[in-house]
Amino acid sequence: MADFTRRQLLAAGSAAAALGLVGARPAFSQASVDFAGKTVEWWMPFSEGGGSDVWARFFAPYLSKYLPGNPNVVVRNVPGGGSITGSNEFVARARPDGLAILGTSGSTQFPFLLGDPRVRYDYAKLIPVLVSPTGGVCYLPAKFEVKSPADLGKIKDQELVYGSQGATSLDLVPMLAFRLLGLNVRHVFGMQGRGDGRLAFERGEATIDYQTSSAYLTNVTPLVEADTAVPMFSWGVLDAEGNVARDPTFPDLPHFVEAYEMMHGQKPSGVEYDAYLAFFGSGFAAQKPCMLPEGTPDDIVATYRKAFADAVADPELQKAKADVLGDYEQAVGDDIEKLYAVATSIKPEAREWVRNFLTTEYQVKL
Known part of the structure; x- marks a missing residue:
């Protein structure tokens, strides 16, 4: 994963340097x-x-x-x-x-x-x-018999349904992730919270979902233990240097980028991936x-x-x-500058791609 994390960090670092974000602040006495x-x-x-x-x-x-x-x-x-x-x-x-x-x-x-x-x-x-x-975990119904991200190719042509709070909400992250993976997901808008999405999943109305870490541990773990849901991947976290790593709450689960590699046999790249990383960093990491x-x-x-x-x-x-x-x-401490830059900056071409995507696919007006 070193290549993509280094590329993302360098991009964020360049943007941050141009904006004056990176660079140690001089030491000052706090006595006054x-x-x-x-x-x-x-x-x-x-x-x-x-x-x-x-x-x-x-x-x-x-x-x-x-x-x-x-x-x-x-x-x-x-x-x-x-x-x-x-x-x-x-x-x-x-x-x-x-x-x-x-x-x-x-x-x-x-x-x-x-x-x-x-x-x-x-x-x-x-x-x-x-x-x-914060973090989150994406999961599927056990009836699909998909045991890990390596098996996601089995359902790539099947329409999945996701209960979404809106195309520009935090649900933009899974929207971009599912698209990158090549999954055929229909996003049904109008959910008032991720809890509504989970309930839709439990009723069989939604067939792919994610929950934030605390909600997953409380409400989805019982579904996993009952063999009705199967976790696929976490979103992962960023360390202080901007490197993607496994979520410490779910160390045994691959993060999204690992899941992509397991499904496709190669690392993600391109403008769509740059867009995903920007919104993942801002929305979760x-x-x-x-x-x-x-x-x-x-x-x-x-x-x-x-x-x-x-x-x-x-x-x-x-x-x-x-x-x-x-x-x-x-x-x-002083090492938060780069992490902050990753979460609050985006390449211009990635921003333009996301804006065009939302306008064309979901009629979002910005």
Whole structure:
């Protein structure tokens, strides 16, 4: 896998270098940074109770614990526009004084990658201080008698049905993955969540599905144990250098790229694969970044990166993280720049291909 990971990393690194993302920041003393008696607002462009909101509220007390002066860290929900509204407002209003941070997710990054004209935020100008990954597993009905990705060729001409939340939602990742594999999948839109897709699978209405890691472990593992579902592959993860690796939650499952090789006997390549990697990185491998505004002084950036690194290492967080963070390694410190670049950049030709694909195949207007 070295060839494709190196190519993807070099592409992201080139884009990041051009945008000023790559390169170690000079060391600064953090002694002068003190947030005592102040309040840090963690902007969340989603409503309360969703996955990203839960993620931010989980981290907030630990961030307060490790920032100098132990400021009060509060989550400020600014929902609307599929998370575009709050992100636009943050970029327009947040001051670079360390008292405002922004947390987003793949559903915020996708409009940016697609060139949605409503987007006024530029990830190249925001400064990452934490990146949180997540994962997922794709599975089929046991009745197909497909035991591994090597057998997927048996059903490549059979129409499969996938319950989708929408062509520009996080379900764009499986849409691109299934197309790359050469599977004949009909995407039925209108699902309100991945839970609806799973229920459609259980009723026999959907014949291919994926669930995020926690939902898979809770709701799909019993189907596997009952011999009604068979896992095919995970999406995998990216390490801090941008290399694709197996999902630590599912170390015995091949990741998508391995599955492709098992099915086709060669590595994936081309513009469609570049598009897949961009949206996979943004939607799963680096799904939730936390960022400071453009222009934030380096000493404040260093302070936040250290605070998040200390928070992630906190024994109490480690004990409590399973339900919110899973087994995934949180990206912290100065080595998050390249991972962040992979998740928030896309080759121009890949963007154009995806836009044309969505417009032609699914009548999506961007």
